[in-house]
Amino acid sequence: MVVPGPSRFRKLIRETLAALGGETPKRETQDALVDAIIDEDEATRLILSGEHMICVPTRIFHDSEFYALAGKKAQALAGLFPATEVEFHIGLRNPATFIPSVFERTSNVSYENFMNEINPLDIRWSDVLKRIKAAVPNATLTVWANEDTPLIWAEIMRELAGVDPMVELSGTDDLLAEIMTRSGFKRFQSYLESHPPRNEIQKRRVIAAFLGKFAMAEKIEQELDIEGWTDDYVDQLTDLYEEDLDEVQRMHGVNFIAP
Numbered sequence: 001m002v003v004p005g006p007s008r009f010r011k012l013i014r015e016t017l018a019a020l021g022g023e024t025p026k027r028e029t030q031d032a033l034v035d036a037i038i039d040e041d042e043a044t045r046l047i048l049s050g051e052h053m054i055c056v057p058t059r060i061f062h063d064s065e066f067y068a069l070a071g072k073k074a075q076a077l078a079g080l081f082p083a084t085e086v087e088f089h090i091g092l093r094n095p096a097t098f099i100p101s102v103f104e105r106t107s108n109v110s111y112e113n114f115m116n117e118i119n120p121l122d123i124r125w126s127d128v129l130k131r132i133k134a135a136v137p138n139a140t141l142t143v144w145a146n147e148d149t150p151l152i153w154a155e156i157m158r159e160l161a162g163v164d165p166m167v168e169l170s171g172t173d174d175l176l177a178e179i180m181t182r183s184g185f186k187r188f189q190s191y192l193e194s195h196p197p198r199n200e201i202q203k204r205r206v207i208a209a210f211l212g213k214f215a216m217a218e219k220i221e222q223e224l225d226i227e228g229w230t231d232d233y234v235d236q237l238t239d240l241y242e243e244d245l246d247e248v249q250r251m252h253g254v255n256f257i258a259p
Contacts, residue, residue: 003049033080045161057106067128089160096229121236129254141254
């Protein structure tokens with residue numbers, strides 16, 4: 001398994017896709033691409049990860065549609081390795097926090113132009129996933145709610161690595177170390193040592209309990225500063241998001257990681 005940093009492949013893949021112009025790459029092109037990304041002679045699994053794999057923030061609402069480029073980009077990425085089994089792993093996020101977060105990372109763009117006439121109440125992740133599935137029907141699609149990530153990080157890592165649930169991985173608690181107070185995280189580690197959980201579900205209950213006591217608010221809460229977004233409006237967005245997650249969990253061919 002090889003996990004190169006984004007700087008190793010991001011520009012290379014962008015330039016390769018542009019040069020191909022939608023054509024299937026020849027075998028020598030595929031080999032050259034892999035050789036440029038990894039140093040190993042061979043790899044059983046190559047993980048390419050980045051928050052802008054589909055598009056940059058300013059194009060999320062391109063053509064007045066939420067992630068309009070998702071299907072086309074997924075198909076293009078899978079097409080770089082046509083003889084390889086391709087998987088997509090995507091973290092979904094409540095539009096109530098997703099929109100303010102990505103809007104913050106744009107510059108010289110008004111909120112109205114950023115949204116490109118899209119009503120936040122109409123945003124559905126299930127529509128994005130359907131376009132990806134339609135474009136790349138043979139690809140495995142694994143998704144989860146970003147809000148659940150601290151509870152399911154170990155399983156996300158195993159899904160990304162493609163390993164058995166019983167395989168021990170290092171770094172499964174690194175995310176918790178970032179969002180808990182130092183003393184709280186130490187107490188969490190001590191508790192696990194003295195009370196080893198019998199299974200993953202039990203460990204998630206322990207994580208939830210310690211997060212409830214020791215999570216740092218500045219790490220898990222976000223200030224919402226968009227004109228017109230009242231508490232009631234945010235609640236409405238959240239309710240619609242939760243309904244959308246229910247739809248995602250019912251989708252055929254989608255592996256949803258739930259806490």
